Amino acid sequence: xxxxxxxxxxxxxxxxxxxxxxxxxxxxxxxxxxxxxxxxxxxxxxxxxxxxxxxxxxxxxxxxxxxxxxxxxxxxxxxxxxxxxxxxxxxxxxxxxxxxxxxxxxxxxxxxxxxxxxxxxxxxxxxxxxxxxxxxxxxxxxxxxxxxxxxxxxxxxxxxxxxxxxxxxxxxxxxxxxxxxxxxxxxxxxxxxxxxxxxxxxxxxxxxxxxxxxxxxxxxxxxxxxxxxxxxxxxxxxxxxxxxxxxxxxxxxxxxxxxxxxxxxxxx
Numbered sequence: 218x219x220x221x222x223x224x225x226x227x228x229x230x231x232x233x234x235x236x237x238x239x240x241x242x243x244x245x246x247x248x249x250x251x252x253x254x255x256x257x258x259x260x261x262x263x264x265x266x267x268x269x270x271x272x273x274x275x276x277x278x279x280x281x282x283x284x285x286x287x288x289x290x291x292x293x294x295x296x297x298x299x300x301x302x303x304x305x306x307x308x309x310x311x312x313x314x315x316x317x318x319x320x321x322x323x324x325x326x327x328x329x330x331x332x333x334x335x336x337x338x339x340x341x342x343x344x345x346x347x348x349x350x351x352x353x354x355x356x357x358x359x360x361x362x363x364x365x366x367x368x369x370x371x372x373x374x375x376x377x378x379x380x381x382x383x384x385x386x387x388x389x390x391x392x393x394x395x396x397x398x399x400x401x402x403x404x405x406x407x408x409x410x411x412x413x414x415x416x417x418x419x420x421x422x423x424x425x426x427x428x429x430x431x432x433x434x435x436x437x438x439x440x441x442x443x444x445x446x447x448x449x450x451x452x453x454x455x456x457x458x459x460x461x462x463x464x465x466x467x468x469x470x471x472x473x474x475x476x477x478x479x480x481x482x483x484x485x
Contacts, residue, residue, distance in 0.1 A: 218457055222298040224248045226281065226342065227309030229256035231415040232365065235449030236306065236456065241268050248294050249276040251309070259420040271297075281309055281338035282330070291345035301356065302349040304460050307339035307387075308365040314379030315369070323378060331379030336386040339364055343394065343405075352402035359402030361466075363459055364391050366407045368473050384409075388469060395467030404466035406459045411473025412437075413447040442475030 223240055227233035228249035234256075237247050241264065251257045257276050268274055275297045279290045294302055311334035313327060343362050350360035369377055370385040388407055395405040417427045429448065438445045455470050471477060 218243070218245075218461055220244045220246065221303035221460065222246050222248075222301060223304045223306060224250065224294050224298075224302055224346065225306045225308055226250040226279075226338070228276070229253055229260050230419045232410065232413055232418070232449055232452055233306070233308040234260055234418045235415055236308070236453055237274070238264070239450065239453050241273060246298070247274045248297055249274060250279050250281075250290055251276070252278060252280050254278050256420050259423070263423065281342070282333045284341055287338065287341045288345050291342065291349075294346065295349050298349065300349055301360075302346055303360045304456075305343060305346050305350065305360070305362045306365065306456065307342060307362065309338065310335050310365070310380075310383075312380060314377060314381075314383075316374065316376050317379065319376055320378055328379045331383050332386075335380065335383035336390065339387065340390060347398070347401065347403070350401070350403050351398075358463065359404070361404040361406065361460055362394065362398075363456060364405070364407045366391075366409045366469070368409050368411045368471065368477050370409060372477060391469065392467045399466070404459075404463070406466060406468045406470065408452060408455050408459070409469055409471045409473070410452055411447060411471070411476050412441070413449060413452055413472070415449055418449065440476065441473075442479060445474070447472065447474055 223245055225233050225237055225247060228237045229251035237249055240247055257278055261276050264274055277290055277293050279286045311331045314331040317327060352359035364387045366387040367384040369381045370388055373381050391405055391407040398405060416432055417429050433446055451472050455472050
């Protein structure tokens with residue numbers, strides 16, 4: 218893939234950090250967006266060992282529940298990328314709704330934290346970035362948007378209501394935006410990760426020298442049809458496919474090692 222400009226939310230930890238690291242290694246430019254300043258500063262310092270700050274990458278702290286800060290982030294991206302964004306990855310997520318409160322005790326604040334971060338923010342940031350994504354001037358194609366949904370959009374464990382509802386909402390947002398933005402030559406797709414092990418993608422893991430495989434058992438790997446838990450590299454390949462595939466829009470790409478196709482029976 219030729220060098221491209223990426224904006225990634227939730228880029229200081231987890232999948233977002235892994236994607237940032239790998240994309241920079243491949244020669245792309247990345248704007249990192251995250252609300253955790255401690256993690257953001259840490260990954261900035263780590264990336265500076267091999268890449269040029271403010272040239273190869275730039276970071277910005279943003280509260281994705283704030284429409285004003287979202288607009289500021291889009292404007293920063295416009296300046297950093299000189300008006301041309303190739304791919305917006307709406308990856309950031311509030312995960313407090315995964316195994317959180319039982320529905321009988323679920324607070325409106327917990328519900329809103331998930332919906333506003335995981336669903337409303339992707340819509341607002343996409344909206345704010347339209348002018349730097351659309352086909353204009355000398356650009357032969359517009360950019361694309363990737364919403365990071367989850368297999369929890371259509372399968373669940375207990376006490377997942379806020380998270381599952383938001384991730385399912387992203388699928389509806391994907392197909393609707395793909396239709397609405399087609400005249401602007403902007404493609405919109407979704408990735409639905411399953412178990413992508415990224416416990417090593419954070420400041421604490423770096424300080425402890427944690428390897429990717431730590432904390433994973435043989436049973437964890439064997440639970441997947443392909444015999445292992447997912448890696449951020451698996452998500453990267455889905456991202457690269459969706460960025461390069463001009464004929465793909467409104468699609469849902471599942472990256473889960475086949476788990477959602479596997480029958481699960483009660484243990485005896």
